[in-house]
Amino acid sequence: MRVTLFGTRGSLATPGADTNRYGGNTSTVEVFADDGTLLILDAGTGIRRLATQIPPATSRIDILLTHLHMDHIQGLGFFRPLYDPGVDIHIWGPASSTLRLEARLSRYLSPPLFPVHLRDLPKVVCHEVPRPQFDIGPFRIQASLVCHPGPTVGYRLEAGGRSVVYLPDHEPALALPNGQWPAPDWISGFDLAFKADLLIHDAQYTDEEYVSCVGWGHSTYRHAFEFAAQVGAKRIVPFHHDPSHDDDMLDRLLEESIRRFKSSCSAAAGREGAVFGI
Amino acid sequence: MGHPIQIILMRQLAGYLNVPLFLVGPNGDLLFYNEPAEAILGRRFDETGAMSAKEWSSAFTPEDSDGHLIPPEDVPLMITITKKRPAHQRFFIRGLDGVRRHVEVSSIPIAGLDGDFLGGAALFWEVSD
Numbered sequence: 001m002r003v004t005l006f007g008t009r010g011s012l013a014t015p016g017a018d019t020n021r022y023g024g025n026t027s028t029v030e031v032f033a034d035d036g037t038l039l040i041l042d043a044g045t046g047i048r049r050l051a052t053q054i055p056p057a058t059s060r061i062d063i064l065l066t067h068l069h070m071d072h073i074q075g076l077g078f079f080r081p082l083y084d085p086g087v088d089i090h091i092w093g094p095a096s097s098t099l100r101l102e103a104r105l106s107r108y109l110s111p112p113l114f115p116v117h118l119r120d121l122p123k124v125v126c127h128e129v130p131r132p133q134f135d136i137g138p139f140r141i142q143a144s145l146v147c148h149p150g151p152t153v154g155y156r157l158e159a160g161g162r163s164v165v166y167l168p169d170h171e172p173a174l175a176l177p178n179g180q181w182p183a184p185d186w187i188s189g190f191d192l193a194f195k196a197d198l199l200i201h202d203a204q205y206t207d208e209e210y211v212s213c214v215g216w217g218h219s220t221y222r223h224a225f226e227f228a229a230q231v232g233a234k235r236i237v238p239f240h241h242d243p244s245h246d247d248d249m250l251d252r253l254l255e256e257s258i259r260r261f262k263s264s265c266s267a268a269a270g271r272e273g274a275v276f277g278i
Numbered sequence: 279m280g281h282p283i284q285i286i287l288m289r290q291l292a293g294y295l296n297v298p299l300f301l302v303g304p305n306g307d308l309l310f311y312n313e314p315a316e317a318i319l320g321r322r323f324d325e326t327g328a329m330s331a332k333e334w335s336s337a338f339t340p341e342d343s344d345g346h347l348i349p350p351e352d353v354p355l356m357i358t359i360t361k362k363r364p365a366h367q368r369f370f371i372r373g374l375d376g377v378r379r380h381v382e383v384s385s386i387p388i389a390g391l392d393g394d395f396l397g398g399a400a401l402f403w404e405v406s407d
Binding site: 094095096097144145146147151174175177184185186187188190191 | 294
């Protein structure tokens with residue numbers, strides 16, 4: 001597998017001189033299998049540039065949405081292959097208790113928010129998750145609901161005996177009693193992330209910021225690193241950076257986290273353009 | 279196998295309530311009860327731990343006003359589990375500390391987004407006679 005980060009920012013696209021190194025685009029991750037099967041995790045603003053790098057012969061693209069907050073779908077309408085009748089697009093994501101995925105997405109992909117109706121796109125098929133494990137090419141995919149406001153899933157992708165887990169918006173530490181982690185079966189996302197080779201995980205806040213953001217569905221660096229240790233992940237990539245965190249701050253947070261939490265797993269910066277061979 | 283997120287969130291909510299709450303899985307097995315419930319059930323959850331439906335429904339002895347045992351299948355939470363609907367009842371319960379308390383219990387089914395039955399929760403109050 002080859003994993004490339006095209007958007008690592010949370011909440012709001014944040015272009016600018018002070019976010020150049022980590023990037024300002026919102027959540028988008030490309031995952032290629034060795035046989036060329038392409039999966040895209042979330043459709044944040046990073047998906048526009050991702051589209052420019054897709055091999056021309058690609059005839060099928062699967063987009064796996066974790067949830068439908070705007071920073072995870074805003075790029076969808078600007079993803080060029082959506083308008084190409086030669087490309088089959090499969091969009092996977094959560095329904096709500098009253099609306100199917102297609103209806104939920106249509107709230108954005110329709111006037112007045114967007115000029116084109118989802119139903120008018122040539123070859124788009126929507127599929128709902130969570131569901132039992134499913135396969136796309138060589139990928140075995142598991143989607144599970146996790147702790148974040150509104151229907152939200154995380155994904156585990158396995159291929160060739162390796163695993164990538166994507167939890168960009170996740171607050172597993174919500175209401176931990178005395179800050180202590182409970183038994184594994186009471187930890188949101190535990191099964192999904194268990195012994196992941198690469199864990200891409202929400203790390204939106206500092207400890208100080210989190211105090212006023214409890215219940216908003218995001219993690220601190222501490223939570224992300226402790227969660228990685230709980231699940232036995234081999235490598236963690238902090239992700240979904242807060243728009244107010246500039247490059248220097250993100251460097252500092254990563255360095256401090258590696259030093260403070262002495263995690264058993266390695267850590268890599270969640271920078272736009274970062275490539276991970278799994 | 280971890281618990282569904284709805285069950286995890288319900289337990290987290292229970293930890294922040296001053297209302298006794300008793301949480302069971304889809305087969306009625308006890309998953310958790312909170313501190314206010316401990317005061318009525320007469321034992322800390324840390325001491326009892328998880329229990330099967332058969333165990334808890336007889337351990338926390340439900341009785342009617344005449345002191346007769348109420349069959350386990352007739353208590354609200356077991357009705358919720360078997361019929362997948364809310365239930366409500368006023369009765370007496372003898373906790374593991376041996377004390378008989380008058381309680382009022384409302385139980386609700388917990389169903390996931392797709393309608394999957396995930397368990398049930400009972401909220402209860404001690405009735406002041």
